[in-house]
Amino acid sequence: MGSLPTPSHEGTAYSRPSPAQAAADAIPILVDDTYHVFHLTTPPFTQHHPPRLRSCWSRIRSQNLVDWTRDSQPVLKPGARPSDPDADGVWTGAAVHGPDGNMNIFYTGYNLSQNGKQVILRTKSKDRHGAQFESQGTVIAIQGDMSQFEDIDFRDPYVFFNDAESRYWMLVATRLRNGPHWSRGCIALLTSSNLDDWTLDAEPLYSPNDMFCPECPELFTLPSSGKWYLVYSRFHAPNAGTVYRVADSPRGPFRVPRDGSNGRLDGRRWYAAKSCPRAGNPDQRLYFGWLGDFVDEQGKWLWGGDLGVPRQVSADSQGWLRVDMAPEYRHALREAAEPLEKVSGRGTLLLESSGSTRTSFPKLTADMEQDDLLITFNVQTKEAHSFGLLLQADESDKAFRLSIAANAHDSLCSVALMTDFPPLDDFWADQYQLHLPRPIDGPELVRHDGLDLEGGISVLLRARLVEVFGGGRSLSFRLPAPRADGGKTRRFGWFVEDGAVAFEEIAVHRIRPGQL
Structure with a gap:
């Protein structure tokens, strides 16, 4: 595919897996002093849905945000059988440490034979650094009334331990089953004490009535500001790209920041960005997003591309987020x-x-x-x-x-x-x-x-x-x-x-x- 962009430096381990493959949605986690950045990887020489989105999970690691090593094999691959819930792609999710200290991955399974239905799966490792995961994830069990949400969009789980409530939280990008078609995107909230048993909250955590689906959500707090930040990505105007909302509580209400950005961290082409804490400084987060490939002869943007340079995000004196190039990279x-x-x-x-x-x-x-x-x-x-x-x-x-x-x-x-x-x-x-x-x-x-x-x-x-x-x-x-x-x-x-x-x-x- 002659128009597929190549990395800026031949053989670089960070930007993309290879000239023929694109990097997409990043899933970073800090483990001790090492940054693990999982990301979705496209099959070689693919351009459009569905082949390009039959993605797997890759991983790169670094202790200084400059020198990266890449796992030689994918961490997760699509299921081998047509009936597997992830047969047509292992999509975005989260990496989190369980009560036993070992790494878990929650991810989205995609299956075209099920009319594109998306389900959330879990796979576990036997160690803290996720040296090896179970070969096949299992679909999580959810207690609660799922009838308020569509069957198709229920994806991109983000899992973290919420100290404020002493429970694991899972944010899920989804859509309400009823309401205006183009604006019923919302974020559902599931909670658990052990990562095994999940209970769906009766009401969405966030439902602004202004978007189709809030992709790749995450939620975190910064001690310096005391605020909670809900970050997600919008693939349509207005204010497309990775955006944030701010609240005094993890349960909201989440407000649009009045900082001249309309909540945008960048623009449409820096997408699906997610973060992890900086080692040794809980007041800073390190962000990783991708810049899409473009097929010149078709005039079309593609899903996935090159990872942008690592970015440092912190709060200013008013609690608004500011974005800078990571100082180590600079x-x-x-x-x-x-x-x-x-x-x-x-x-x-x-x-x-x-x-x-x-x-x-x-x-x-x-x-x-x-x-x-x-x-x-x-x-x-x-x-x-x-x-x-x-x-x-x-x-x-x-x-x-x-x-x-x-x-x-x-x-x-x-x-x-x-x-x-x-x-x-x-x-x-x-x-x-x-x-x-x-x-x-x-x-x-x-x-x-x-x-x-x-x-x-x-x-x-x-x-x-x-x-x-x-x-x-x-x-x-x-x-x-x-x-x-x-x-x-x-x-x-x-x-x-x-x-x-x-x-x-x-x-x-x-x-x-x-x-x-």
Whole structure:
């Protein structure tokens, strides 16, 4: 499959299992001082449902978030018999330690012959680190009235021990059986004292009446804020991607944060992200999500792709969540990088325009146009309508944009990733014969408001993956292949629109192949 993206570094153990296989939903767990990141893996060279979703569970491990080892064999595989409840895929779940200290896995089984019915299965290990699990999971028994939920969507179990109630909790992504079709997605709650016997709560834990199904939910608290955070992923607008809600109690009510993010941790293309505590610091969580593959010739996004870089999430002084690149990974990038002094000047770039847009592009060699790059900069003077980075620009300066706009009444900014060519109205498309696909992600791919960019911005370009960090937010996307009629493409540049901006402390680093 020629258009399936390859890892940024050949042979890397973290990003994806192989060039022919994609990584999907992450299931992390901290065991002593080791991070175990289970994730779903697609069958080789598959693109669409159902073959691509006949997934298995893979595992990578690390003690420093930089050096990873991958298990040579899948941890879980689909059932061998057509009648097995997981015959057509072992889907998302959770890893948790039981009362005996040994690791358990709860996961979703998918079977097409049962009309796509999803059930929750459990498999156990005989040790704390999950060296080996039972070859076949067993369907859990649930006490309670299941009639309020649909048969199809009952999946993505998240299991943890809730100290506040001294019981194990299981969150399940599901849908109410009755109500408006497109907005009855909810999260069911099951509880247990021993992981064996599960009781369904009479009412859903969360039912906001605004989504189809809340995928990959999780729930945790941070001691520093005293708040509880419900995190899940939405595959449809508004605010698609991994989002969070906040409450004073594990039972809610869960409210949309008023922090300028609308609860988004990133955008649609950083998806199904889940977390585990940081070793030695319960006030921080480490998040792992994936950035989807894109088939250029079909113009379609695929389920699964590359794991995004590890991210650190913590609470600010108001209890809102903030996202940063994991410091260990950031440090490793700098250590493994080759500074490009002649490219960046490692100083200040002043751009000015009046009533127009001005651009500036560094001179990159052919190798630099392909290399993985880390670009960091601060913004000082910002008396302009908008400014920022151009990405994958053609000869006419048509480009994807990291667009920054300063608020008029304070020092905060709005930051957005923008498409390179917003769709036209039909009558203009008729005139210019430019009937472009109308992407759901567009023209704003990701947007965050109310950001304090005092700490600077970091942009990581891994092949066509873009991951931006600044102001406690992240913005991620996979750029499509440049259009054949676009002429020469430039990797990145700078722009200002109607005004003046000073980019300071600019540094561009080339990540040497094989270093990460």
